[in-house]
Amino acid sequence: MKKTDDELIKDFFLSYKEDINDNGFSEKVMRRIPGRDYKWGKIITLLSWIVVIMLFVLLGGINVIIGTFCDILTSQGAQDLIMGNLPKLALGILIFTGTVVYHIISEER
Amino acid sequence: MGQINDISLVAQVLVFHNNRAFDTLVKKYQSPIRRFFLNQTVGDSDLSDDLAQETFIKAYTNLNSFKNLSNFSTWLYRIAYNVFYDYIRSKKETERIDSSEVDANYQTEQENVGAKMDIYESIKCLKEEERTCITLFYMEDLSIEKIAGVTGFPTGTVKSHLSRGKEKLSEYLKNNGYEKNR
Numbered sequence: 001m002k003k004t005d006d007e008l009i010k011d012f013f014l015s016y017k018e019d020i021n022d023n024g025f026s027e028k029v030m031r032r033i034p035g036r037d038y039k040w041g042k043i044i045t046l047l048s049w050i051v052v053i054m055l056f057v058l059l060g061g062i063n064v065i066i067g068t069f070c071d072i073l074t075s076q077g078a079q080d081l082i083m084g085n086l087p088k089l090a091l092g093i094l095i096f097t098g099t100v101v102y103h104i105i106s107e108e109r
Numbered sequence: 110m111g112q113i114n115d116i117s118l119v120a121q122v123l124v125f126h127n128n129r130a131f132d133t134l135v136k137k138y139q140s141p142i143r144r145f146f147l148n149q150t151v152g153d154s155d156l157s158d159d160l161a162q163e164t165f166i167k168a169y170t171n172l173n174s175f176k177n178l179s180n181f182s183t184w185l186y187r188i189a190y191n192v193f194y195d196y197i198r199s200k201k202e203t204e205r206i207d208s209s210e211v212d213a214n215y216q217t218e219q220e221n222v223g224a225k226m227d228i229y230e231s232i233k234c235l236k237e238e239e240r241t242c243i244t245l246f247y248m249e250d251l252s253i254e255k256i257a258g259v260t261g262f263p264t265g266t267v268k269s270h271l272s273r274g275k276e277k278l279s280e281y282l283k284n285n286g287y288e289k290n291r
Contacts, residue, residue, distance in 0.1 A: 034170060
């Protein structure tokens with residue numbers, strides 16, 4: 001009895017069907033996974049921030065900033081400037097606050 | 110059971126960003142996906158591996174679009190099918206040649222790996238769509254409905270590709286002495 005066409009093709013494909021060994025394929029795929037780079041990027045960024053903040057504190061950066069603000073606020077020039085331009089300053093603060101609020105709302109949407 | 114396991118692994122990747130779970134999925138499906146590409150490219154192993162890698166990376170980046178309406182393997186085959194036809198389209202666009210010439214190019218490129226093997230010689234006589242349907246049906250044991258899901262063809266079209274492909278293949282096999290008595 002001769003094989004039908006279907007049996008002939010089925011047997012033919014079956015005789016050639018074999019599993020392919022991984023041979024490092026999955027490792028190559030996992031190396032190219034985008035999240036992996038992203039995760040390392042996040043870790044490096046976090047470590048960099050910690051180093052920067054530590055250096056800033058250790059080298060007296062906070063004292064410098066506080067000192068500078070005190071100097072500005074207590075100087076006569078700054079006092080005159082603030083008092084002379086109070087409406088403009090209020091308008092500037094209002095526009096700045098409005099812009100920040102608008103951005104927060106639009107990002108949440 | 111296998112399907113439940115796949116869903117659990119997908120959930121682990123999506124919820125806990127567990128890359129080891131995805132690695133398990135890659136290890137599980139690398140063989141059928143690479144075999145699918147080997148058949149489509151009539152034995153070009155380097156190209157097959159490149160396309161298979163692209164398939165798994167696309168699967169990873171689009172994992173949240175896996176809605177569990179089909180098996181994970183069917184979903185993966187669909188991505189593989191799209192990756193292959195995107196490749197064919199880009200190749201056609203760059204070379205501006207027709208489909209039969211693309212096939213001819215494959216055939217000359219494959220000499221080191223596939224040309225000596227009867228399986229790749231035999232499927233060279235098939236058109237791309239017939240090759241896809243025939244290899245998914247006979248090699249990967251996918252049902253006609255699943256092949257329709259993978260390729261996006263209506264089931265009637267899958268049946269006619271299978272029928273034409275079977276006709277050509279059986280003729281090739283008979284002409285090459287594969288027809289034996291039981």
